[in-house]
Amino acid sequence: AAGVIQSPRHLIKEKRETATLKCYPIPRHDTVYWYQQGPGQDPQFLISFYEKMQSDKGSIPDRFSAQQFSDYHSELNMSSLELGDSALYFCASSLKGQITDTQYFGPGTRLTVL
Amino acid sequence: DQQVKQNSPSLSVQEGRISILNCDYTNSMFDYFLWYKKYPAEGPTFLISISSIKDKNEDGRFTVFLNKSAKHLSLHIVPSQPGDSAVYFCAASSGTSYGKLTFGQGTILTVHP
Numbered sequence: 027a028a029g030v031i032q033s034p035r036h037l038i039k040e041k042r043e044t045a046t047l048k049c050y051p052i053p054r055h056d057t058v059y060w061y062q063q064g065p066g067q068d069p070q071f072l073i074s075f076y077e078k079m080q081s082d083k084g085s086i087p088d089r090f091s092a093q094q095f096s097d098y099h100s101e102l103n104m105s106s107l108e109l110g111d112s113a114l115y116f117c118a119s120s121l122k123g124q125i126t127d128t129q130y131f132g133p134g135t136r137l138t139v140l
Numbered sequence: 141d142q143q144v145k146q147n148s149p150s151l152s153v154q155e156g157r158i159s160i161l162n163c164d165y166t167n168s169m170f171d172y173f174l175w176y177k178k179y180p181a182e183g184p185t186f187l188i189s190i191s192s193i194k195d196k197n198e199d200g201r202f203t204v205f206l207n208k209s210a211k212h213l214s215l216h217i218v219p220s221q222p223g224d225s226a227v228y229f230c231a232a233s234s235g236t237s238y239g240k241l242t243f244g245q246g247t248i249l250t251v252h253p
Contacts, residue, residue, distance in 0.1 A: 030183070059239060068144075068229065068243040069184070082240045116183050120239065128174070129241060131183030 028053055030119050030132030038138045039107050047102040047135045051119030057081070058100040059129055060092060061116040069116055075100055107139045143167045144232050146244035153251050159217040161247050163230030166211065170232040174241070175204060175215045178227045187228075188215070220251045 031050040039045050051058050057076045061069040071084035075094035086092075089107075094100045098119075104111060114136050118129040145164045153159045161175075171192040176184035190197040190204045190213065197204050203216045217224055230244040 057239060059241070061241075068245045069241075071240045071242065074239055076239075084240060118183075128186045128189065129239065130186060131176070133181070133183045 030117055030130055032115075032117050032132040032135050034135060035133065036136050036138075038140065040140055041107055041109065043107050043139075045104045045107060045137060047104070047115055047117075047137070049100045049102070049117030049119075049132060051098050051100070051117075052130055055119035055121050055130075056098060057120045057122070058094055058098070059118040059120075060086075060100070060102050061118065061131075063114040063116065063134075064110075065113070072102070104137075109139050112137060112139045142245070143170075144230055144242050144244040146228075146230055146247045148247050149245070150248040150250070153220045153249065155222055155251055155253050156219045159215075159220045159224065159249055159251065161215040161217075161228050161230075161249065163213050163215075163244050164211055165213075165232050167232070167234065167242070168211070169234040170242075171235055172233045173204070173206060173213050174231045174233075175202075176229045176231060176243075177224075178229060178246070184229055217249075220249075222251050222253050225249055225251050 033048045059074040060072040063069040072086040074082045078094045092102045114134045116134045118131045120129045174189040175187040178184045188199050188202045206213045227246045229246045231241040
């Protein structure tokens with residue numbers, strides 16, 4: 027079965043650079059979620075989109091922005107990168123965006139900021 | 141403010157025995173709870189969930205129990221298998237916040253052959 031695809035899997039950037047992470051949800055899923063997991067920490071919710079509209083917002087820095095496109099894929103744009111942005115970034119998708127719909131996670135993008 | 145807590149960082153169990161992973165939450169608005177399993181270098185994999193209108197949900201070897209009055213849930217794995225060795229995350233969400241999951245810190249389960 028098709029799963030959530032994230033690209034790239036690994037990314038190394040310098041401080042103050044920008045990064046774009048991509049997420050391709052499971053086919054027919056209409057909701058995507060972004061999470062950030064720092065070293066030794068639990069995943070923290072960043073932002074979610076349902077039918078291309080932002081549906082919820084968590085602890086996402088102002089330096090980050092995200093959007094969902096017409097084909098339901100999503101991109102997380104990160105600017106003015108800081109050392110503390112080094113983390114594993116997970117994307118998840120679900121169908122209909124209802125609370126009881128299971129979120130399926132991608133393998134994550136490991137971002138390292140030097 | 142950790143709203144979902146897994147107080148045991150690790151658990152070691154013998155193959156064939158029961159594994160019990162615990163999770164506590166503080167936010168009374170949470171009404172849906174999930175357990176995810178995570179292997180290194182992979183994303184969390186959904187295991188089982190429970191709505192606050194239930195106190196038990198079972199799926200094969202996995203059973204989740206919810207005690208709303210104690211704000212406590214647990215995941216039972218019977219029998220435990222070496223392939224179950226992974227990090228287990230408890231997560232919760234609220235109907236007021238559209239699918240946003242709040243995770244616990246995770247418990248590392250090791251099942252010894």
